[in-house]
Amino acid sequence: MLTVYGDSASGNCLKVRYVADHVAIPYRWIETSVLARQTRTASFLALNPAGQVPFAILADGRPLSQSAAIMLHLAEGSALIPADPYERAQMFQFMFWEQYSHETAIAVRRYHKHLMGKPDAEIDPGLLPRGNAALALMQGHLATHDYFAGGGLSLADIALVAYTRLAHEGGYDLGPFPAVQAWIGRVEAALGLPAA
């Protein structure tokens, strides 16, 4: 059986859980706290030299890290990866954009504010405008599309929804982004998640 080392407070880890649940792949979840530095112990670093969760041991015993790579592997052959080459390319475009330009602002600010409990004055002031720029880009796309790649739910939506639905915990206001709010509701419904 698939084993996933994950922190339930981490959107990157929840992405893997959302995909495994959606495609009905059974797994064992080993709760691994980033804040408690359980990803930095010698035994964990021996498993994953990158010292990050999520981290998977596949059913055949082989390791795999990086949330997006694990999602892509679990979703192979499912409708979460569009069959059309251009729609698939758009899925990749938004998955890489999420990791580079969205997660690095929205998830990082949430980590400092919500998980570490830092006051705003101690948080990098660049994170709020950068996160809002990412939300504005999403709003621009979703103003004319229901999903990020093709006409239905794909891994791009799952990758993007994980931290967007928790953006309020990072101090972001989704009020100016109504298409983003509506899309969160669609994706939560498709994944069977309660409203965050």
Added chain:
Amino acid sequence: MLTVYGDSASGNCLKVRYVADHVAIPYRWIETSVLARQTRTASFLALNPAGQVPFAILADGRPLSQSAAIMLHLAEGSALIPADPYERAQMFQFMFWEQYSHETAIAVRRYHKHLMGKPDAEIDPGLLPRGNAALALMQGHLATHDYFAGGGLSLADIALVAYTRLAHEGGYDLGPFPAVQAWIGRVEAALGLPAA
């Protein structure tokens, strides 16, 4: 014909060039300088709201951004994407790791030091140790493997080599990482590149 907006000083843009050349897809290259803010003009932002290069207009006229997404699209059906599912998953693992943990240190420090000409004292002191940690992780993998995913050249090697072969421009010393140096030589030879 494929059109690529790219900055020849940017490793992310060169990745696309390396892949297109390797799989022999013809393209028109439109030199677009990041330093000169040509990615921030109104006309460029109308093409790509993310304001980044590389940016592609595919042969059928449809747009695609994100270097990794463009590489994956151009390389479809080629040996640069391993057919084996686990090797392909490792390719994705290293491509996402590169964008999150390698480029954000090694490429960023090179940008400040080499392209902007900043003195070391004005560059984020965290970038040097973070980049060296990324190089150490690569050294650990390459000590027992010739390539990053499977037994031959893949997109993971192209994604990683682009900035690793220019790391000295960012002030990184590859001396402690001999397996990385040897791998750079292998990948440069496979791509027909002169030593950087």
